[in-house]
Structures are given as C-alpha cells and as structure tokens.
Amino acid sequence: MARIIVVTSGKGGVGKTTTSAAIAMGLAKKGHKTAVIDFDVGLRNLDLIMGCERRVVYDFVNVINGEATLNQALIKDKNCDQLYILPASQTRDKDALSQEGVGKILEELKKDFKYIICDSPAGIEKGAHLAMYFADDAFIVTNPEVSSVRDSDRMLGILSSKSRRAEQNEDPIKEYLLLSRYSPDRVKLGEMLSVDDVQEILSLHLLGVIPESKSVLSASNAGIPVILDEKSDAGQAYADIVARYLGEEKPHRFIDEKKGLFGKLFGGK
Amino acid sequence: MSTDSQQNTHRSSALEFKSSTFSVPVLVLASNDVVIIEQQLQEKVQLAPEFFKNSPLVFDLQELNKRDVEINVAELTHIIRKLDLLPIGIRGGTAQQNQQALELGIPIHAGHNMSAASGTEKQQTPKPEAVFEPQAVSAATTTLITLPVRSGQRVYAEGDLIILAQVSAGAEILAEGNIHVYGSLRGRALAGVLGNTAARIFCSDLQAELISIAGNYKISEDLNGTVLNQPVQIYLQNHALVIKDI
Numbered sequence: 001m002a003r004i005i006v007v008t009s010g011k012g013g014v015g016k017t018t019t020s021a022a023i024a025m026g027l028a029k030k031g032h033k034t035a036v037i038d039f040d041v042g043l044r045n046l047d048l049i050m051g052c053e054r055r056v057v058y059d060f061v062n063v064i065n066g067e068a069t070l071n072q073a074l075i076k077d078k079n080c081d082q083l084y085i086l087p088a089s090q091t092r093d094k095d096a097l098s099q100e101g102v103g104k105i106l107e108e109l110k111k112d113f114k115y116i117i118c119d120s121p122a123g124i125e126k127g128a129h130l131a132m133y134f135a136d137d138a139f140i141v142t143n144p145e146v147s148s149v150r151d152s153d154r155m156l157g158i159l160s161s162k163s164r165r166a167e168q169n170e171d172p173i174k175e176y177l178l179l180s181r182y183s184p185d186r187v188k189l190g191e192m193l194s195v196d197d198v199q200e201i202l203s204l205h206l207l208g209v210i211p212e213s214k215s216v217l218s219a220s221n222a223g224i225p226v227i228l229d230e231k232s233d234a235g236q237a238y239a240d241i242v243a244r245y246l247g248e249e250k251p252h253r254f255i256d257e258k259k260g261l262f263g264k265l266f267g268g269k
Numbered sequence: 270m271s272t273d274s275q276q277n278t279h280r281s282s283a284l285e286f287k288s289s290t291f292s293v294p295v296l297v298l299a300s301n302d303v304v305i306i307e308q309q310l311q312e313k314v315q316l317a318p319e320f321f322k323n324s325p326l327v328f329d330l331q332e333l334n335k336r337d338v339e340i341n342v343a344e345l346t347h348i349i350r351k352l353d354l355l356p357i358g359i360r361g362g363t364a365q366q367n368q369q370a371l372e373l374g375i376p377i378h379a380g381h382n383m384s385a386a387s388g389t390e391k392q393q394t395p396k397p398e399a400v401f402e403p404q405a406v407s408a409a410t411t412t413l414i415t416l417p418v419r420s421g422q423r424v425y426a427e428g429d430l431i432i433l434a435q436v437s438a439g440a441e442i443l444a445e446g447n448i449h450v451y452g453s454l455r456g457r458a459l460a461g462v463l464g465n466t467a468a469r470i471f472c473s474d475l476q477a478e479l480i481s482i483a484g485n486y487k488i489s490e491d492l493n494g495t496v497l498n499q500p501v502q503i504y505l506q507n508h509a510l511v512i513k514d515i
Contacts (some may be wrong), residue, residue, distance in 0.1 A: 150420055153437045157419025172416075203435055227271055232422075 002110035006135035006173075008159075010151030012122030014143045015180040018216055019238070020119035021049040022227040023139065026242030028083035029227075032114040035074065037105075038088035039131035040121035041096055047087045048122065051223025061089035064101035070108055079228065084113075094127040102130045124158055134164050137174045137245075140204065143181045144193040149201050152177075156202065176207035178241065183212040184257035195255050208241035210234055211254040241254050294359065296349070297329040306357075313366040314352050326354045327378055331361025342369040418442060418456065428462075438478060447471070454495045459486075460503075470503040471515065485510055 007020040017040075024036035038046035041061060047053040052075045058068035063086070070086075079082035086105075089096065109116050120131035132138065138159050142152040159173050160166055166173075179198055186192040199206060215232030219225065227242070229235040231256060240250045300306060314321040320354030326349060333340055342359070349356045358378040359370040367377045412426035413433070420439030430444035430454065433451050440456035442448060448460045450472040461483040468482050475496055478489050482505045496512045503512050 150439060153420040155438065156417070157422040157437075157440070160416060160419065161422065200453075201437070 002113055003115055003136045004106060004110075004134050005115060005137045005139060006120055006132040007085050007117060007139045007141060008120035008128060008132055008155055009141045009148070010124060010128075010155040011143075011148045014141050014148055015210070015216070016122070017045050017049050017119055018220060018226060019139065019141050019178060019180065019210075020046060020117050021225040022093060022235075022238040023242060023245075024083055024085075024115075024137045025077070025080060026226040026227045026238055027115045027117075027246075028077070028080045030242065030246065031082060032104045033082045033084075033111045033112065034115040034117065035084045035086060035109050036119060037086040037119040038119050039097070039127050040043070040119065041088045041127060042090065042093045043121065044088040044090040046119050047075075048223060049084065049220050050085050052077065052085055052087070052226065053223070056087045059089040060105075061092050061103055063098045064096065064098065070105060079224070090091065094121070094125065094130075097127065097130050099130060099133065103134060106134050124154065128155075129158070129162065132159055132163055132173075135159075135173050136165075137176065139177050139178050141178045141180055141209065142198060142202070142203075144179060144183075144195075144198055146188065146193065149193065149198055175204055176245070177202060177204040178207055178210065180207045180210040181212045181253060184255065188257055195252075206252070207244055208237055209252060209254050210237040210241075293325050293327055293357065295327045295329050297332060297344075298340065299332050301333055301338045303344050303348060306345070307352075308347065310352055314354070322353050324354055325357045327358035327360055328356060329360045330363075330366060334361060334363055334366075338368075342366050343373060346370075346373050346375065357435070383475070412444070417452070420456070436477075457481075461505075466503075466505050471501075473500045475499055475501045475512070480510065480512075482510060487512075 003022070007023065009016050012260060020036055024034050028034040036046065036050070037060060039042060041045070047056055055075050060072035060073070062068040063070055063073045068189050074084040074086055077085060106116060118131040118135065121127040140152050140155065142148050156175060159175060163173055165171065177199070182195070183192060187194045195206065195209060211233050213232055213234035215229050216226050216234050219229055226234050227234060227238040230239070237254055240253065242252050296310070298306065328345060328349065330340060346356055356375055358376050359367060360378040362370065370377060382403070410427070411429040411431060412424070413431050414424060415433045417434040418424055418432060418436045418440040420437045423441045424443065426444040426446070428444070429446040429449070430442060431449045432442065435452035436442055436450055436454050436456040436458065438455040441459070442450075442456065443459045443462050445461065445463045445465060447468050448458050448470045450458065453474040453476055454472040455478065457474045457479040458470050458472070458477055458478070459481040460470045464483050466483045470480055470482065475492065476498060477492070480487055481505055482503065485505055485508060487510050492512070496514070499515050501512050502515050503510055505511070
C-alpha cells in the first residue's frame with residue numbers, strides 16, 4: 001500500500017526541500033519506488049536540489065490542467081532509477097492547484113509508487129494545505145528556535161483538524177519530528193533549544209536530528225541530495241532517519257557535542 | 270415570479286417592508302401629578318440635553334394603572350413634547366388611555382406580558398417549569414479531548430472541558446463551565462465564558478498565556494514564580510482571580 005508523506009513546517013527556510021530530497025532519495029536507494037512532488041508552485045526549488053532543473057518539460061500544474069500526462073511530467077532521477085520527481089510550475093501561483101486535481105494525481109501515483117513525498121511550501125495557505133491534505137504520514141521539520149517550534153505546533157494543529165483523514169474520521173496522520181540545523185555546541189551555550197526542550201513543547205515522536213552542516217549547502221548547490229554524501233554528518237543523519245522510518249532501530253546521533261581532541265584522548269563517559 | 274420580473278423591467282420597486290428592532294427609552298411613570306412629572310423630567314433632560322433632544326420616547330402607565338391612578342394622556346403628551354422629546358408610543362395603558370393616545374397620533378405598544386387593557390391581571394407568578402430550567406442547563410455535556418490542542422486551535426465547550434494532553438502556546442480553550450487540563454497549559458484558558466463566576470480552571474502545569482473566569486482575567490506577566498509550572502486551581506473570589514496549588 002502506497003504511503004503519502006508530507007514534509008512540512010509552517011516556517012520557511014528550515015530545510016523542507018532539503019529533507020524532501022534526502023528522504024526521497026533514501027527511500028528509493030532502499031529499493032522502494034518513490035515520487036517526490038514540489039508543491040511550492042511559483043517558487044520552484046526541488047528540481048534544483050535534485051539536480052534535474054535542466055530536464056523540466058512539463059510540471060505539476062500542466063498535469064492538473066490536463067495539458068500533459070503524469071508520465072510526461074515525471075522526471076527520472078539520474079542517480080537512482082527508483083526515484084521520480086514532479087516539479088512545480090515556476091510561472092504560476094498556488095491558485096493553479098485544486099483539491100480535486102491534486103487528489104487525482106496522487107491516486108494515480110499510488111498505483112505505481114510505494115512512497116509519495118509531498119514537499120510543502122512554507123506558510124499555512126493553499127499550497128501547504130493541499131500538500132498535507134491527502135497525507136498518511138507527516139515529517140515536521142523544525143529548527144531549534146522558538147518561532148520555528150511555534151509554527152510547527154500550528155501546522156500540527158492543522159494536520160489533526162483539516163486533513164482528509166481528520167475530515168473523514170479515519171486514523172490520524174502519523175506525525176514525526178525532524179529537528180534540523182541542530183548544533184550541540186550552541187545548545188550548550190544556551191543559544192539554541194535542546195532536543196528535550198523541543199520535544200517537551202511539541203510532544204512528538206523524534207525521528208531524527210540533523211546537525212547543522214556545511215555539506216547541506218554544498219550538496220544543494222551541486223544539485224545532489226545530501227544523503228548521497230555518505231561521509232557527511234547530515235547525510236548520515238538522513239540515512240538514519242530513513243532507516244528509522246522503515247522500522248529499523250537506530251540510536252540517535254548528533255545530539256551531543258563533538259568531543260575535541262582532548263575529549264577523545266582522555267575519553268569521556 | 271415571472272410576472273414580478275416583467276414588472277421590474279418596467280419600473281423598479283419603490284418600497285419594501287422590512288422588520289427592524291429599535292432601542293427606545295421608556296418613561297415609566299410612578300405619579301400622576303403632571304407638575305412633578307414635568308419638574309423631574311426636566312431635571313433628567315438637563316443631565317444630558319444632547320442625548321434627550323428630539324429623542325423618541327415611549328411612556329409606560331402600567332405602574333399607575335396597577336394602583337388605579339388616573340392620568341391625563343393629553344396633558345402628559347404635552348409636557349413630553351414641551352421638553353423636546355418625541356413621544357412615539359404608549360405602553361401599559363387602559364382602553365380609555367389607549368384611545369386618547371390614538372387620537373393624539375401616538376401608537377399603542379403591547380409590551381409587558383399582560384395585555385394593556387386588563388389592568389387587574391398583573392404580576393403573574395413565574396411558571397413552575399422555569400424553576401427546572403437551570404438544572405437542565407447545568408447538565409450540559411462534558412467535552413473530553415485526548416489529543417494535544419495545538420497553536421491556533423480553538424476548543425469551545427458548552428459544559429465542562431477536560432483535556433488529557435497539553436494545550437500549546439497560541440491555542441485557546443473556552444468553556445461555559447469548568448476547565449481541566451491534565452498536561453501543560455501554555456495557551457489561553459477561559460472558563461465560565463457566559464458569566465458563570467463559580468467556574469474554575471484546574472491544570473497540572475500552569476504556563477498559560479492568559480487565564481480567565483467569567484471575564485476576570487490574568488495574563489502570563491501577572492503570574493508569579495510560585496504558581497508557574499505548578500499544578501494549580503484557579504477560581505474567583507470577590508471578583509479577583511485566586512490561584513492556589515492543589
């Protein structure tokens with residue numbers, strides 16, 4: 001049975017698209033046929049992060065309007081043949097999306113794909129609403145700072161009251177917390193909320209912590225999902241997250257600060 | 270319908286009847302001495318001359334008729350007009366008074382529960398079933414919420430409200446009765462929103478942005494360190510909120 005995952009946050013710039021790209025690639029690499037959809041109509045980014053911006057012919061809105069078939073618009077990833085990307089339209093706005101249109105496309109994708117990742121735009125307006133409406137699972141991407149946590153909380157409220165599952169009284173959307181741009185050093189200095197702080201406020205199952213990492217920016221600029229950079233801490237964090245989502249037991253990493261040379265030599269706890 | 274629209278093509282409707290409610294001052298008379306009435310009414314008008322100038326007015330004779338005290342409607346109307354008030358109705362008058370009013374061009378308002386003409390059948394005892402009504406209201410159902418109330422969500426309960434999870438900052442919970450929160454209360458909690466001053470708020474961890482009982486409220490800044498993060502109950506005593514640990 002196909003599962004629809006929405007990657008959402010409320011707040012902008014917390015790493016939704018980076019996470020969507022990484023998770024989609026991670027699931028596909030594990031052999032699951034995966035599609036990732038960019039719901040940010042008008043501010044198309046996912047194709048850049050996935051490195052397929054030069055192969056976009058048709059987009060999401062074309063398919064909704066019946067100007068192209070789904071197969072014409074889906075772009076096969078060059079790194080993994082189990083992964084397909086449905087880019088957003090850059091020349092339109094969110095009003096070009098309709099609930100019926102989105103529902104029809106997702107139904108069609110469900111026949112073919114195991115996982116469908118919906119990369120939500122920021123905000124709580126139409127684009128974000130449609131991205132989460134049909135979801136089975138939600139990945140809430142949150143930065144360890146108060147405004148991001150507040151916006152995530154708001155988004156959780158919308159997930160539990162305005163989604164299809166909520167409206168039809170089905171089991172609620174499964175919600176997972178992804179804490180991104182985490183920096184244990186800054187937590188220790190009191191400049192950032194800790195994992196415990198965020199979990200206390202949101203009371204949500206933690207799927208993983210993604211450390212603040214230079215590799216994320218360079219991966220984005222290169223158009224290669226950071227999960228493929230197996231040496232980077234962020235890449236490893238996303239690999240852990242995918243494994244945990246698929247049911248593997250993995251201890252949480254990147255929560256405590258890195259030990260310096262002395263720490264390593266004289267062994268801590 | 271078709272004939273209507275055909276007519277409308279020739280001429281649009283020049284008038285329309287609509288129902289409306291107005292708020293009009295009512296002058297309730299307790300004396301039939303027109304000299305005293307004029308004197309006291311003038312004193313009242315002088316307190317707020319702008320408010321009363323050309324103000325419409327309904328005069329109520331029920332109290333006088335209860336005591337079978339006669340008053341001359343024509344004289345009364347004259348006094349009211351002299352003070353720049355515009356009488357637009359009579360209420361609680363006898364048949365004779367109503368007739369006098371009509372002759373002066375003043376409409377009759379039924380008002381009150383009893384008919385204006387029957388001056389003797391007053392002060393009906395309240396219907397017995399009215400006594401049972403409050404009980405029915407207080408039996409309003411309790412609302413139970415088991416999931417967190419998230420930022421931006423709003424919960425309204427007609428009776429009591431019980432929440433078995435946290436209430437996030439930016440969430441709002443309202444109840445006509447009591448509120449119980451068995452989790453952190455970080456949002457706004459308003460109990461007794463229809464004015465029930467006996468309503469209380471109970472929570473196991475007080476971090477609220479605002480707490481209110483029957484409109485008496487405290488904001489987060491007013492909560493001092495001894496009650497913050499504590500299990501407390503909040504109730505109203507002499508119009509002041511009392512926060513006490515449980």
